[in-house]
Amino acid sequence: APPLRPFSIRLDRSSLELLPAGPVLTRRLSDLEGLFADEAAWRADVDNGDPIVYTVASSPVPETATELPQSITRIRPGDVAGELYFTKGHMHPVAEGEIYLGLEGEGGLLLFDGTDIEFLEITPDRIGYIPPGWAHRSVNVGSNDDYSFLAVYPGGAGHDYGWVLEHGFGARVYAGAAGAELRSYPQP
Ligand code: M6P
Ligand code: ZN
Incomplete structure (x- = not known):
């Protein structure tokens, strides 16, 4: 496909939609197999309605080399046996950076390079920087x-x-009495 022509996108501040919109991806709990610590609790919640955990609404900019796509991810509140709802998480196979800008609610950005763990608090108007090489x-x-x-x-x-x-x-993030708790586990 040829490079895009310049255009602008509106961020609707009340609905938090990108206009014009691109594809929307919905991830339910069943799409997060093997990721929560308590597998029995995960399965029970999947069998009991398989709730939506998050949606990813993309702009029309495609995921092709040299373009710069954007998306808005909305994570519902919830947990599996105390472990707070999260995105699948990924590593970029082509080592490149990324930024996240908080829009609503309280988030955490968990980063792991295979050795070191970082946890950034992302609230509205705060930008988290994801360097290349960090999942x-x-x-x-x-x-x-x-x-x-x-x-x-x-x-x-x-x-x-x-x-x-x-x-x-x-590390994993749990709902604690005094807010979210980051619990790291021993590295192999
Ligand atoms: C952000 C971006 C997307 C990613 C989405 C959901 O919007 O990092 O590239 O797809 O979060 O995260 P995941 O793909 O890990 O489920
Ligand atoms: Zn990414």
Whole structure:
């Protein structure tokens, strides 16, 4: 496909939609197989309605090399046996960076390079920077509200989900009495 012509996109501040809109992806709990610590609790919630965990609404900019696509991810509040709802998380197979801009709610950005863990708080108007070589997962750390953020990333970066199944994130995020708790686990 030829490069796009210049155009503008409107971010509707009340609906948090991008206009014009592109494809929308919906991820239900069943799409997050093998990712939550408590597999029995995960299966029970899948069998009991398989709730939507998050949606990803893209702009019309395609994921092709040299383009710069954007998307808005909205994560519902919720947990599986205390482990707060999150995105699948991925590594960019082509080592390139990405930014996230918080739009609503309270989020966490969990980053893992295979050795080090970082956890950034993302609230409205805060930008999280994801350097190349760091796998990234978003968590809704709010207890009642959606967490939404705008992502801007190189179109050729790609999404490696297998890396996460193999390496995990080095930590999990749980609902605690005094807010979200990051619990790291021993590295192999
Ligand atoms: C952000 C971006 C997207 C990503 C989405 C959901 O919007 O990083 O590239 O697809 O979050 O995350 P995941 O693909 O890990 O489910
Ligand atoms: Zn990414």
